[in-house]
Amino acid sequence: MNDVTLRLKGLTKTYLQGTPGEVRVLRGADLELRAGEAVALVAPSGAGKSTLLHIAGLLDTPDGGSVQIAGQDMTGKSDRARTAVRRQDVGFVYQFHHLLPEFSALENVTLPQLANGVAEREAEARAMELLERVGVAARAAHRPAELSGGEQQRVAFCRALANRPSVLLADEPTGNLDPGTADQVFDALMDLVSSSGLSALIATHNLDLAARMDRVVRLEGGVLRPAA
Template sequence: MNDVTLRLSGLKKTYLKGTPAEVQVLRGADLELRAGEAVALVAPSGAGKSTLLHIAGLLDTPDSGTVEIGGQDATGKGDRTRTAMRRRDVGFVYQFHHLLPEFTALENVVLPQLANGVSDRAAKARAMDLLGRVGVADRADHRPAALSGGEQQRVAFCRALANEPRVLLADEPTGNLDPGTSDQVFAALMDLVRESGLSALIATHNLDLAARMDRMLRLDGGVLRPAE
C-alpha cells in the first residue's frame, strides 16, 4: 500500500526571471512525506521555505516539477481542481494565527467545515472535540482578541485540521510566541498530528523543536537535504 501523502518531484522556482535581480529559489527540490510522519524543514530566512510550502499546498505553482497529494497529481490542473484539492487535503498554519476577528474560536473552526459541506451540528461537534484536545474548549465562545497568543495559535491548529486533511503544512507556527508558550503550543500541535495520523511538514528556526520530529530536512541551495 502506498502511504505517501505528499510527493514533490524536481520543483524549480525562479522569481523575476530574465532580470538582473533574478533569484532561483528552488533548483529541483524533491520530497516524499508519508502518513503519520512529522518532518521539520529548517533553513535560514530567505532560503525559500515559504515558497516550498506554498507550492506544496497548491497556493503557488512551480516553474517545473510536480506536486502529488494523496497520489493525485496537481500539475497543470485548473484553479477549481486545485482549490478543491487544497480544501480537502491540505491544512495550513502560519506564524500569525490569521483567525477571523469577528468570530469566536468555535466559529473559526466551524466555518471551514461548513464551506466543505459539513452540517452545522457535525461541524460544531468536531470543532469542540479539537478545541478540547488542545486545552482551549473553555475559550470556545471567546473572540481572538480575548485569547492569549498561545490560545490563538491552538485555535489556528484546530482550524487547519478541521476538515481532516491528509497533509498539514506549517510555516514557523510558534515563531511569534515566547519560548515557554512555544514549547507548550508545539506539544499540542504534535499531539494533534499523532492522534490524527496525518503528515506534517513544519518549517521552524527552532532546532530543539525540530529535533522532536521524525526527521529534519534542510533547504540548501534550492534543494532538500537531510539535516545533520
C-alpha cells in the same frame, strides 16, 4: 499500500526581480511525506521555505516539477481542481493565527467545515472535539482578541485540521510566541498530528523543536537534503 501523502519531485522556481535579475529559489527539490510523519523544514533566511510550502500547498505553481497530494498529481490541474484538493486535503498554519476576529474560537473552527459541505451540528461537534484536545474548550465562546497568543495559535491548529486533511503545512507556527508558550503550543500541535495520522511539514528556526520531529530536512541552494 502507498502511504505517501505528499510527493514533491524536481521542483524549480525562479523569480525575476531588479538586480541581479533572476533569483533561482528552487533548483530541483524532492521530498516525500508519509502518513503519520512530522518533518521539520529548516533553512537560512531567504532560502525559500515559504515558497516551497506555498507550492506544496497549491497556493503557488512551480516552473518545473510536480506536486502529488493524497495520490493526486496536480500538474496542469485547473484552479478549481486545485482549490478543491487544497480545501479537502491540505491544512495551513502560519506564524500569525489569522483567525477571523468577529467570530468565536468555536465558529473559527466550524466555518471551514461548513464551507466544505459539513452539516452545522456535525461541524460544531468536530470543532469542540479539537478544541478540547488542545485544552482550549473552555474558551470556545471567546473571540480571538480575548485569547492569549498561545490560545489563538491552538485554535488556528484546530481550524487547519477541521476538515481532516491528509497534509499539514506550517510556516514558523511558534515563531511569534515566547519560548515557554512555544513549547506548550508545539506539544499541542504534535498531539494533534499524531492522533490524526496525517503528515506534517513544519518550517521552523527552532532547532530544539525540529529535533523532536521524526526527521529534519534542510533547504539550501534550492534543494532539500537530510539535515546533518
